[in-house]
Amino acid sequence: MASRLKSDRVLFMAALVLVGASVVMVYSASAVIAAKEFDDGYHYVTRQALWVVLGVSVLAIAMHIDYRTYRSDPFVWTVIGIVTVLLIAVFFARPVNGAHRWLMIAGFGIQPAELAKFACVLFTALVLERRMHRINEVRYSLLPIGIVAGGLAALILNQPDYGTTVSLLLVVGVMVFAAGLQYRYLIAGTALLAAVMVRELMREEYRWRRVISFLDPWADRFGDGWQVVQSHIAVGTGGVFGRGLMTPGQKLFFLPEPHTDFIFSVIAEELGLIGASAVLLCFCVIAWRGLRIALRAEDSFGAFVALGLTTMICAQALINMSVALGLLPPKGIPLPLLSAGGSSMLVSLLGIGVLLNISQHETETAT
Numbered sequence: 001m002a003s004r005l006k007s008d009r010v011l012f013m014a015a016l017v018l019v020g021a022s023v024v025m026v027y028s029a030s031a032v033i034a035a036k037e038f039d040d041g042y043h044y045v046t047r048q049a050l051w052v053v054l055g056v057s058v059l060a061i062a063m064h065i066d067y068r069t070y071r072s073d074p075f076v077w078t079v080i081g082i083v084t085v086l087l088i089a090v091f092f093a094r095p096v097n098g099a100h101r102w103l104m105i106a107g108f109g110i111q112p113a114e115l116a117k118f119a120c121v122l123f124t125a126l127v128l129e130r131r132m133h134r135i136n137e138v139r140y141s142l143l144p145i146g147i148v149a150g151g152l153a154a155l156i157l158n159q160p161d162y163g164t165t166v167s168l169l170l171v172v173g174v175m176v177f178a179a180g181l182q183y184r185y186l187i188a189g190t191a192l193l194a195a196v197m198v199r200e201l202m203r204e205e206y207r208w209r210r211v212i213s214f215l216d217p218w219a220d221r222f223g224d225g226w227q228v229v230q231s232h233i234a235v236g237t238g239g240v241f242g243r244g245l246m247t248p249g250q251k252l253f254f255l256p257e258p259h260t261d262f263i264f265s266v267i268a269e270e271l272g273l274i275g276a277s278a279v280l281l282c283f284c285v286i287a288w289r290g291l292r293i294a295l296r297a298e299d300s301f302g303a304f305v306a307l308g309l310t311t312m313i314c315a316q317a318l319i320n321m322s323v324a325l326g327l328l329p330p331k332g333i334p335l336p337l338l339s340a341g342g343s344s345m346l347v348s349l350l351g352i353g354v355l356l357n358i359s360q361h362e363t364e365t366a367t
Helices: 009-038 043-062 073-092 112-134 138-157 162-178 183-203 205-215 226-238 263-296 300-324 342-360
Strands: 103-105 108-110
Touching: 009 043, 009 263, 009 342, 043 342, 073 103, 073 112, 073 138, 108 342, 112 138, 112 162, 112 300, 112 342, 138 162, 138 183, 162 183, 162 300, 183 205, 226 263, 226 300, 263 300, 263 342, 300 342
Parallel strands: none
Antiparallel strands: 103 108
């Protein structure tokens, strides 16, 4: 018998803690920079607070919409169509820092690539529910997913947004593997993807330089290794207990994008190992509860959606934190639920809301 009207409170609280910390840390990381750039120290945190309010509202709405509503061809294809149009539209918008990633709406920048990940989760779950019994038949099951996911990934890659492309394909890959894909197809697909990614790395000199500098950032600490070196300094000086909120440090014009890409470095510097571990623990809780929801889902569609959304949030968090710690080359992707930025916050909270709704319909006897 299914239990109704009971959402996963542990998941909700973990997400709420991260969102609350986001407002505090964005202010701490951006106040001085905002005061210099906009003559308003509250510029970034005010926008972040607005996005948080809007995102929590989206979460509240999503958790009250039956997730089975999304199990509809017209709905999913409409979402895919809208996302595709938006991803094409960004190429006609004014570039920011040489990239076509944002659409400006009412003074706010929107990244369609974030919504593309959510759309891909719904589409992949819809296909897998119907065709997972023949998942190893390439033309029947894998080709439709490959065309849609590959098409969206190609548009994102050409913005260019290498990090989000990897994140999207990783999410789809995890979902397909969970459906029972044989290892030979997984290995072949991974090899093909690796070849494409290496080719893209070689195409753009700055990407290749990032990889080279990542291997030994101190060899070019004033050039391509600057980001990694400054992040290492921030994390290292935080110690166990941190230097304290609003304490001057690497965020003051040394650490690039301290309120977005490298906010985890600021957390480690100001709140120390304890604060950084608390953030990691929250994401571990989201991963645990998300996978638990997937295992207990009432149907395979809910299970795949829960798995995809959990991977979408937690894999991106892992990549972002790994970059901050120098375990991966800089990717330029935000830390979900924490970094400044509306698109990531909205899509992440939308994902949490859908997970909470799936948890309302979980089966009592599932393991």
